[in-house]
Every structure is written in C-alpha cells, then in structure tokens.
Amino acid sequence: MRAFRCPHCGYAVAFEQQSCFVCSTEVAFHKPWMEMVLAPADGESTTIDDGAWVRCANWERGCNWLVAAGPETPICFVDGFVRNEPGPDDTEALKELASTLKDLRRLIFQLLDLGLPITPFHQDPKGLAFDLISSESVGHPVTIGHADGVITIDLAESLELYRERQRIILKEPYRTMLGHLRHEVGHYYEMILIAGGELIDQTREFFGDERRDYQAALADYYAGVVPDGWEHDYISHYATAHPWEDWAETFAHYLHITGTLATIADSGLLLSASRVHFDLDADINPRVHYGDGDFATMLHDWEVLSGVLNRVNHAMGKEALYPFRLTLPVVAKLGFVYHVLTTAEQGNKVDAPHRG
Template identity: 45%
Template sequence: MRTFTCPECANLLFFENSRCVVCGTAVRYDRPARAMVEAEDSHGCANAELAGCNWTAAEGMLCGCCALTRTRPDDGDDRALDAFRRAEAAKRRLVYQLDDLRLPVTDRTADPRHGLAFDLLSSRDRPVTTGHAGGVITIDLAEGDDSHREAVRARLDEPYRTLLGHFRHEVGHWYWDRLVADGPALPEFRRLFGDERADYQQALSDHYATTPGTAWAESHVSHYAAAHPWEDWAETFAHLLHIRDTVQTAAAVGVLVAGDPIEPHRSTPVDAIPDEHGDDLDVLLATWTPLSRALNQLNRSMGKDDLYPFVLAPRVHAKLKFVDDLVRPAR
C-alpha cells in the first residue's frame, strides 16, 4: 500500500487513521483522489461509527466501499458488529488495492445480476459458508476472531489464513467471470490451470477426503489450489495481490532488502510510486523473494510463524504471470 500524509502538517498517516496524531487534524480517505483529505472539507461515510469507516461518502450516505455490503449484523448484535468492523476494515484494504490496480469494481446498482456485493454474516446462530456465487461474496464474520480462525487453520492444516486473504480469494472468483470465462484467455487458462468444467463439488469432496502431502507444491501455490481449477485461479489471484501489496508497501516506506533490484520510493504524492513495480512480473518476484525471506526471518525473531510460508515453484510463476497479464494489461 502507498503511504499517506496529513494534508495539514505532512505527518505520515496509516490508511486507517481518522485523525493526525501530530497536529490533531481530522482526516478521511477520499477514494476518487486516492489521498487523505481534511474531514471538514468532505462528507464522511455514514458508517463512521458502526464500521469504523474513515472514507468520504460517495453519492449517497455511504462510501463506495461500505455500499458494497448487502447484508450485515443487526444493530443490537454487539458481538457480531465488532467482527463486522474488522471485516469492513479488511474490505477497505481490498477495494483500495483493486482501485490501485485499476480493476473494475462494479456494484449491484450498475449490474443487478452480476455486480459485486458482500454478505457479512455471523455464524454464531446459524451456519455460514464463506464463498462466492454470482457476484455475491459471503464472509463468515467468525474469521475475524483470531482463536476461531487459528483453530480452523490448524484443523485444515493450512500454513496461512487471514480475513484479508479470504476477501482477496473470494473476489478472485468474481474476476474469473470477468477476465477469463467465455473469453479469449480461456484456452490458456485451461492449459495452465486445468479444465474448470470438472465437477466442482466432487473435486472439493475429494480434496477434503485426502491428506495434503507435498506433490501439490510442484504446480500450485497452496494445497487448496490443487482442489479445482477455479480454486487454483482464486488462490493464485489472492497471492498476486498479497505480493503486489506488500512490495508496494515496502517501497513506500523505503524498505530495501539485499538482492532487491528496485529502488525504494517515498510516496508523498499519490503517484509517487511509479508502475515499474508492476509491469514486469519477473522483476516483481525478484523483489519479493528476498523481501519475503527477510520478513520471515524478522517474524521468527519475534517468536512468530513465517509471514509468508510459501515457496513459489516455476509452474506457479507461469500461473502468476497469466493472472498478472489479465489484471494489469499493457497500458
């Protein structure tokens, strides 16, 4: 993510800030400007209290990100609303990155049948399955609870599981419909990922009935990616977003790791980080490899597990390039 500065004193701001800690200026993130602006010069999102939203409102009372949420917990459900706030914070990071990549974020108003919408539901009283169907992304708000998410991660023997990762994975399914399905990229997709016409439910049943093993690592970014070509795409899409966001953040704050071929940039203006971070995937991955290793070492020094517990095989590189070419076409 790019860095932001206070419009009054130029102090460094986090993306989640609603007030500058140095001069006290109230700020909001303005989506069209992709910058922090003074709150008194803008109209805030109506979800400022409910969802902790620090974005300016769009045409209505809500910002463009909050307006994507179709279903949320009831006002009186305090426990679920706490989880809802965490989910909306992750969704704002997702939407910011999609905007930064210039990917279309079409809502249900613009496309009532296939537009993007989010159902953020609590599984405390009824089962909720995180997933995507016809543009509607359902997120189990329990994924925002660290103990629940860690228990599920351990039960499924996953090396990595985060709320933001869920959003990136599920929105990847939506973009498959827009970037691949029935289009010119479909034959190459099938060559790299496999035939998506294979029975999806049977593939998932087979996946959960087997132990992970290690063979999947030769051609997939994760064990779950090996379940079905659709899941392979979504996992690869999510990993591309993980990598791009982290490399961009490192550049924005001036982090340079030995072996990293890209010079760091400090991002005071919105476009201070040029697109050289994204136009060549080989350069991006050459940056990411030493950076991810350094981040893993730092995590271990703090007694934590690896931040990025994956090794990207050459066949995964080819899949990442396929996704990247669709996500960032020649400009």
Template identity: 45%
Template sequence: MSTTPRCPSCRRFVYLDTLVCPACGTEMGLQVIERVFEAVHAGRTVVDGVTWFTCSERDWGCNWLVREDAPAGRCSSCRLTRRRPDADDTIALEKLATVEEAKRRLVLQIGDLGPPIEGWYQKPGGLGFDLLSSRSDGEKVTIGHANGIITTDLAESLDDVREAVRVKLGEPYRTVLGHLRHEAGHYFQNVLITDDATWSRCRELFGDERESYRDALNRHYEFGAPQNWSDAFISEYATMHPWEDFAETFAHYLHIVGTLQTAAAIGIHLEAGASTLRDTDVEPREDYGDQSVGRTLSDWAALSQAFNRVNRSMGLADLYPFTITPPVQRKLAFIHEIITRARLTTAEQVELALAPQGDERN
C-alpha cells in the same frame, strides 16, 4: 495506495483505518480518488471546490469520504455490502468494523490495479458482500462466492475462530484480508476472462474448471492434497479444484504486489549484497503494471526473504511462508497479464463509482 498516507495537518504517518490523528487530534477522512487524507469539520471538507462528506458508516469505523454528487451517503466500499447483521446486534457489528476495514483495503488495491468493479446494485452478478456472523441467533453462514456475492463469517475476525479454520484447512496462515482476496479471485476470474482463447490458456495452466466441484471437494477432504503438490501449486487448498487454484494464485498476486507497493511507499531499498538473491539493488515499485512478472517476482523474492528474516528476529513465523516454483510463476504471469490488460483509467473508475444505485436504498 499510491503515496504514504499522512495526517493533513501535522504530516505524521497514519494507517489506512485512521479516523483521528494520534499526534495532533485532527479528524480526517480518506479521499479515495487521490488517495490522500483530508481534514474534516462537522462531517465535511471542501477540496478544489468539491464538497466531500464523511461516509454514513463512520460510526462503525469507515473513514472514507463521499463526494457530493455520489448516489448515496455510503462510500463506494460500504455500498458493496449487500447484507450485514441487524442494527441491534452490536457484538456482530463490532466484528463487522474489522472485516469492513479489510474490505476497504481490498477495494483500494483493486482500484490501484485497475480492473472494473461493478456493484451488485448496478448489474446482475455484480460484486457484493454478505458480511454475516455465525454467532448471531438463527444465522447460518456459508462462506464462499456465488454469482458475484462474497459471503464471509464475521466470527473469523476472532483469532481463535480463524486459527481453528486455518488448522482445519491445513493453511500456513489465514487472515481476513487474505480470505477476501481469495474470494475476489473467484469473482474476477469470470470478469477478466471473456474470450475462448483466454479461457483455453487458463485451463492449460489451472485445469478445467468445468469438472465437478462437489466430487473434487469430497476427494480433497477424504484424501488430502497429492504428494509433491508444492511442485505446481501455491498451497494445498489450490490442489482441490481449478477454481480454487485460480483464486489462491489471484490472492497471492495481490499479496505480492500489495506488499511491494507498501515497501516502495515507505522507501525500503535493499542494496546490492544485502540479499543473497540479487547482485543489484532491489528498489520496489509502487506500480508493476508496466513491468514483466519476472521483474515483479524477482523483487518479491528479495523483499520476502528480508521480511522473513525480520519476522524470525521477533520470534514470529515467516511473513511469506510459500515457495514460488516455475509452474506457479507461469500461473502468476497469467494473472498479471489479465489484470493489467483490463485496467481502467481513473476517470472510468470514478464513473463506475458514481453510477446510479438502482433499487438499493440502504
């Protein structure tokens, strides 16, 4: 978000998933073009002469608004969901609301960064989400990405299920948003890398993605990560295959710039001397698109250390328990470059969001 979200009536700070202001009771919706909350009455609001309606998925927690000339009653995030549990599977749909909230955060962040999002209903291989539950009768869920479709298991919204997966995969932490960011990395690798020269640079940094994924998977689960993996990789899982290294690094780039953006929006400012890593003030920015990755990572080194200290004071694990080594910095620099190079203007993003729905009727 480009600004701190506030209630349109009382100006109280609200979270991105807020439907009703907890202070004054105003019903609200998020107008995603300007990234501001608007008060809604009877499911609609008028902004600068344009009528916006609440998303038809509002009963399941979606607080986005839909412009009057949009091609459907669902918002641009909800339209990206290709499959979801049956309407009578109310337990799974409750978990769907949690995962959809994380997906909206992802879509907002991608919109802020600027890469194009073309939906599965707009073109073959377009971005889509199958949000299914392994707890539903007869449903087998294989999480991952294939041909633009990201599949996730809604059961992972349950703390015990997600923790079991985290332990199995040897991850220091696992969140629904983090998982979606990782899978989005698989999708955007093919969207953002379109020429031979950039693919060559990608392979120099991450390895050749054309090597057998099945062999790499078997090797990883039989022998684990190589010794000293942390010298060149952001996580153990990144060592499995070049595809996973790219996706993990992409996810961490989103972690970093997203958290820096939030820190900037709420006015966090570290004065010189407050951090042992910088002799100058650290003032995070809402947008690092015109900055070097060095500036981005320098600010993040200071901020993440501060956040880790806050967590430890509460008896919690570190907010960011990772080490960014020089090889990882070079990989993050590559991600930074290809994302900023592909930026769309706001007008271009709106045009994509308002594109015809094709055969989609939901």
C-alpha cells in the same frame, strides 16, 4: 497497507486512521485522489475540486472515507458493496463487522489502485456484492464463497481464536480475513475477465479444466484426495481442490505480493547490495506499481524482500510472514494472472456457479 501522510503536519497516518496521532487533526480518505485529506466536521461538508464531500454515514463504526454530498444517505463507495450485514441489535456480530470492514476497505483500495474494473451490485446486475454474516450469531455454519458476483463472508473469521482454530484444523500456514477477501474476489474476476471469453483456453492450460464437477472435486479434497507432490505445482494445499480454486489462490497471492511491495515502496525502503550480508547483484528498489512487462522484476524483488521480511518476523519470534514457495509452475501461473490483470480486455461478464 500503503503509506499516507497527514495533510496538516505531514506525519505518517495509517489507512484506517480518522485522526493523526501526532497533531490530532481529523483526516479522511478521498477516493478520487486516493489520498488522505482534512476531514469535515460531523454534519458539515468540505469542498474538494469544486465538489462538496461529507463523512461516510458509518464514520462512528470506523469508516474514514468521504462521500459526495447529496440527498441520499451518505454511504461511501466501499460500504455500497455490502448487501447484507448484521442487524443493529446484534452487538457481537457488529464488532466482528467493524473489523471485517477494515479489511474490505483495504481490498477495495487495492483493486482501485491496480485499475481493476469494480462495480457495486446496485449499479450493475453482475456487479460485486458482499453478504457479511456471522456464524456465531445465526447459529449455523456460514459457507465462505462466491456465487455470481456475491461474496459471502463469515464474520466469525475476524475473531482470532476462531480463525486460528480453523487454520490448525485445515493445516493452513496462513489464514486471515484479508486473505479470504482476496481469494473470493479472485473468483469474481475469473467470472468477469475469463469465463466464456477468449482467455479461457489459456487459463485451462495453466490451471486445468474448470468444467470438472466442482462439488465432486471438493468432496474428494475434503476426503483427503490430494495429488502426490502437490507442493511443486500449486501455491497452496487448497489450490489442488479444483481449477477454480487454483486460480483464486494464485490471484490472492498476486494481491499479497503486489500489496506488500507497494507498501514497502511507499515507505521508501530499499535493499542496498553494498550493505546486505548476502550476495545481491544489485539494489532492490521496489515499486508501487509493476506495469506490463515488469513481471520478472516484480518476482525478483519479491523473492529477495520476502526472505528479508520472513527473517524480520523470526527475529520477533513469529512465524514467516510469507510461508510459501514459488516453484516454476507456480511462477508461471502468477505470470498469467499478472498478464490478465495488466493487459487483458475487461468487461466480459457471464453467469458462474458457486465457488467456495
């Protein structure tokens, strides 16, 4: 996650912190500035750009975002995307919710940082909504998926043991709550940026014809029907299931890559060609943002830096941070996602069926 500074002492503070570890000053995230500011006291307001700002009403459960003061309950921008959540008496699910909301705030920050259109469901019938439900509480499986702007998340995935068990069963090299959120929001952006619009033909060239029966495709996938040599053409095993899933998996990886590069850049890290113990033509100086026309640079930076990060993880006895191969067909798909998100006109919204 991007680096932030304490507005009082200048020390680094994490995106989720409500107080600085060094000077103990309470801090909060201010969306218009996309920066940390001094937090107002509980029940009071602070003035920023001639406006009054207060703590999010969910400060006690870990939210550190500010919201403009007003007569309504002060729910922050991120919490405004939550349509359904566990009741106040479901203490176990509420613990899972608190962890999940941290990842949701990371997701929403990144979408804002990338300049993507994002409107909550209560402002637009086709806006984005999250139903956050725990299969551990409701007593039956909760299907993670997207349907017409509504993303359903199983809060039990925030539990490491539960998630790791699912990862092993499904033979996945990577499974995180943030990964789920990035994948599902990829379906949402396909709905509003691609479906029924002028980019649909190009999308089919890269990912295949999405008119293929989705439920039948999933049934085949879970029955073990996977293309031979799928690793050459797809970023993940699940991406083979259907063109919608290929798009969503590739979209998620675009967010993985850009989010990690931005974090490295914000932290001031670079690779010096004169100091590394391998051949490197030039220094790698990652950027917070890679604009239109910078895809090749972004890809090169990522290929080198992900190798370094993998070795760092190995030095700690952990698995690779990024256990994926970017083959030429996958690079082409990533390049198309990059093109859509940096240059395509935004705002074409149509109905779309459920996608898992």
